[in-house]
Amino acid sequence: MTGDRIILTGLRGFGYHGVFEHEKREGQEFVVDVEITLDTRPAAASDDVADTVHYGELAEEVVAVVEGDPVDLVETLAQRIADTVLGRDAVDAVRVTVHKPGAPITVPFADVAVTIERTRP
Secondary structure (H helix, E strand, O other): OOOEEEEEEEEEEEEOOOOOHHHHHHOEEEEEEEEEEEOOHHHHHHOOHHHOOOHHHHHHHHHHHHOOOOOOOHHHHHHHHHHHHHOOOOEEEEEEEEEOOOOOOOOOOOOOEEEEEEEOO
């Protein structure tokens, strides 16, 4: 990914995603990191938030996806987030990492995450 970036790390939302029934019933916290590539020069020149991606609004949109309709796979959730972010005209590319700290794994672990990168078609 080349260009200017806005990076949000550690966004948290409670969702009901997972392959197992108990995951869909009980839910769990998901943590999301989003890195967007865009041209920040218009915003730098105007000093106007309207000329960039408002990161507060972006954070709310990402968490809304996490807290929205359940899916089985973290990969699907990551794609939904990427699609939402790429829906903003100013965004050229996005990298999304979805962490599932409560993943149903039978051995000790620190984190499970899926990272995808998508560009505007």
